[in-house]
Amino acid sequence: MLTIDTHADTPQRFADQGWDFVDGPLGPGMIDLATARAGGLGAEFFAIWAEPSEWKGRYAHRTLQLIDGVLEQVRKHPEELRLCLSPEDIREAYAEGRFAVLLGLEGGHSIENSLSLLRVYHRLGIRYMTLTWSNTHEWADSCGDLHDDSVRRHGGLTGFGREVIAEMNRLGMIVDVSHASDETFWQVLACSRAPILATHSSARSLTDVPRNLTDEMLRALANAGGACMVNFFPAFIDEDWHAAWNRQxxxxxxxxxxxxxxxxxxxxxxxxxxxxxxxxxxxxxLPRAPFASLIDHIDHVAKVAGIDHVGIGTDFDGIPSLPEGIDSAADLPKIADALRERRYSEDDLEKLLGGNLLRVFAEVQAAATTQP
Structure with a gap:
């Protein structure tokens, strides 16, 4: 059963620490090739994230540095890793026994208000873009700075923001609404002509944080053919852990x-x-968040949005803690086991663990007017 994770922040380790995904050792990390194989994980979207305050004025420089870090892993280990640009590539890599490496851009500030730069990133392999990180930028509002009165907000997307969505649709690049404000979410849904993803968000009705999606959002996302990939960060999946984290x-x-x-x-x-x-x-x-909290979120999204519209977006290597029982990618089979106990079928699990991502990815590329 092919498992696909839509979000890991591991490229920081490649670029800043010279760490090797194949040779390791894992160290403090949450995913490497050995743990991925042990956990049945066949494909990973590596998040290309230029921290906006540290790299201000040099977003493209940092973005290219991180992309290079991932591509160098593939170059050094061609027998174990394969760069994938399409659903067909992922399936072929899986059949070959190679780990599928994919690229997602986290934060629209990295395009520096340039559609040309967006196209360059696509040519280098970027296949989704998270429109905002926790920072509102020149063309889209984030949910991460809602209480900062100094931030100049746009009420969602600007006109240029809508041009970005149109160009992503044309290219066949997946639009990711994790981190976006509620206004941005609804406007993206209205203007995108292809399905969209929330690559690493959970359910707001269970854990009331702006990073999560409301039930209304989950249903709307599903009605448009998209999917929500559940985040593993305890602050997003467990109210008690979230409150304790905030007190610190x-x-x-x-x-x-x-x-x-x-x-x-x-x-x-x-x-x-x-x-x-x-x-x-x-x-x-802090005590680790209960494993059941993660399963509750996956179960909730599946029930509200439907089994065709849920997946996993772990946030491996981008979060400081994981729920109890999940120490690395090697522990991912525990999720399927827990869902089987809740009467999920093997067909359900195949969709949830990878099939839904492949469907959305294929539909986005099919809607494009330019081939990748």
């Missing part, structure tokens, strides 16, 4: 400032592993 915020902010000081003094971008290390120390102080 003042102390955590102070620890981040202390850890950043040596980099600030040298006027250098703070590597993700520095801030992630701080968050991991604070997350370790």
């Amino acid at each position: 915020r003042p102390e955590r902010r102070e620890a981040h400032e202390h850890a950043a000081k040596p980099w600030r003094e040298r006027n250098l971008p703070i590597p993700f592993y520095v801030s992630d290390g701080v968050d991991r120390r604070f997350a370790a102080r």
Whole structure:
């Protein structure tokens, strides 16, 4: 059974630490080739994320650096890894016994307000774009800065934002609404002529955070042929963990400032592993979120949106903690086992674990007016 994960932040390790996906060792990471194979994971969308404050003014530079980090892994390990640009590529890689490597761009700020740059990223292999990260930028509102009065918001998409959606549709690039504001979500749904994804979001009715989708959104996403891929971050899937995490915020902010000081003094971008290390120390102080919380979210999305419109978007290597029982990609089979206990059929699991992504991907590319 082919399992596909729509979001992992592992490229930071390639670019900043010279870490190798095949040779490892896994270390503090959550996914490498060995754990992926142990967990039946056959394909991964690696998130290309230029942190917007650290790389301001150099978004394209950082984006290309991260893309290169992934492509170098494929170049060095052609027998184990294959860059995939289509659903057919994923299926072929799976049949060949090679791990399918895919690229997703996280944050529309990386295109620097340029459709030309968007097209260049597509030519390099980017097959989805998360319209915003936690930052509102020049053409789309994020849900991550809703309470920041200094942010100039647009009420969703700007006119240029709609041009971006149209160009993504033309190219056959999947539109990803994770991190988008509610207004952005609804406007994207209205103007996209191809199905859209939420590549790493969960259910707001179970855990009330803006990063998650409401039941109304889930149904609308499904009615348009899209899907919601459930995020594994405990703060998005468990109310108690979310509340405890928020209580740590003042102390955590102070620890981040202390850890950043040596980099600030040298006027250098703070590597993700520095801030992630701080968050991991604070997350370790909390009891892990119950495994059942993750299964509850998957189950809820499947019931509200329908079994054809749910998947997994783990956020591996981008979050400081995982729910109890999930330590790495090797533990992914536990999800199928838990869903079988809830009377999910093998056909259901095949859709949920990879089939739904393949369908949406194929429909987006079929709607394109330019071949990849």
